[in-house]
Amino acid sequence: MVYNEVSSQLRVLLVGDAVGRPGRRALKKFLPAWKREGRADFIIANGENSAHGKGISGDTASEMFDAGVDVITTGNHVWDNKDVFRFIDDEPRLIRPNNYHPAAEVPGRGYGVFECETTGFTIGVVNVMGRVMMEPLECPFRTTRAAITQLRQRTNIIFVDLHAEATSEKIALGWYLDGTATCVFGTHTHVQTADERLLNQGTAFISDLGMTGAHDSVIGMKYESVINRFLRGMPSRFEVAEDNVQLRGALVTVDPDTGKAISIERVVEKLGG
Numbered sequence: 388m389v390y391n392e393v394s395s396q397l398r399v400l401l402v403g404d405a406v407g408r409p410g411r412r413a414l415k416k417f418l419p420a421w422k423r424e425g426r427a428d429f430i431i432a433n434g435e436n437s438a439h440g441k442g443i444s445g446d447t448a449s450e451m452f453d454a455g456v457d458v459i460t461t462g463n464h465v466w467d468n469k470d471v472f473r474f475i476d477d478e479p480r481l482i483r484p485n486n487y488h489p490a491a492e493v494p495g496r497g498y499g500v501f502e503c504e505t506t507g508f509t510i511g512v513v514n515v516m517g518r519v520m521m522e523p524l525e526c527p528f529r530t531t532r533a534a535i536t537q538l539r540q541r542t543n544i545i546f547v548d549l550h551a552e553a554t555s556e557k558i559a560l561g562w563y564l565d566g567t568a569t570c571v572f573g574t575h576t577h578v579q580t581a582d583e584r585l586l587n588q589g590t591a592f593i594s595d596l597g598m599t600g601a602h603d604s605v606i607g608m609k610y611e612s613v614i615n616r617f618l619r620g621m622p623s624r625f626e627v628a629e630d631n632v633q634l635r636g637a638l639v640t641v642d643p644d645t646g647k648a649i650s651i652e653r654v655v656e657k658l659g660g
């Protein structure tokens with residue numbers, strides 16, 4: 388493949404929370420070309436909302452892998468679709484937040500080591516959940532540093548998906564891991580931030596990748612039902628929105644010799660409809 392001959396760089400595409408069928412449709416529409424044209428060697432996508440907006444099933448995980456996703460990360464919605472318990476222990480390419488207490492014996496894995504098929508490079512991926520306005524899991528800072536210490540025995544190319552609400556917590560973790568992770572990227576808010584940058588020791592950072600799904604919505608759900616909940620203060624059923632479908636994320640270029648990031652840029656692909 389030409390792009391490997393002219394460059395020893397590794398290109399990793401990060402894709403923000405894919406919501407429901409519209410999100411999966413965007414993955415199927417856009418990702419094959421990213422790989423085929425050599426714009427991405429490896430793809431990490433958040434799939435916690437891939438099944439009807441809540442959770443992930445065996446079928447939606449398969450659809451994501453078939454579209455070209457190499458590793459699926461998750462977050463607070465990982466357990467919402469019970470089908471996940473059937474396959475998470477047998478699917479190393481699906482990871483869940485790493486910072487559950489070890490004694491809790493939570494199914495699945497919080498991080499993993501993966502081989503990039505096209506380049507042969509080894510890539511570590513960690514998933515971790517923030518604690519500000521989220522469930523009180525174990526310390527995301529210490530647990531992620533410990534995971535990185537383990538991963539660095541195998542590779543110096545390490546991506547961290549920090550699934551969290553607060554930008555302050557995400558930015559703090561970015562600085563805390565600067566120079567030890569290749570990239571720290573945020574997910575969960577479904578709103579893409581414009582703060583992508585390289586930190587001082589070579590870690591690429593963005594507070595949130597944004598959402599892959601319908602953007603004429605409130606974070607992926609039909610806005611009428613969400614407005615109704617705010618107006619009435621009563622529970623109302625949310626439905627996955629379908630209009631103005633976009634893929635949002637970031638592209639990170641990596642120097643495989645050092646494991647440091649060379650660049651990070653936001654990605655927006657519009658399906659329309």
Ligand SMILES: [Fe+2]
Pocket residue numbers: 404435436462464575576577
């Ligand atoms: Fe999400």
Ligand SMILES: [Fe+2]
Pocket residue numbers: 435462463464550574575576
């Ligand atoms: Fe989330």
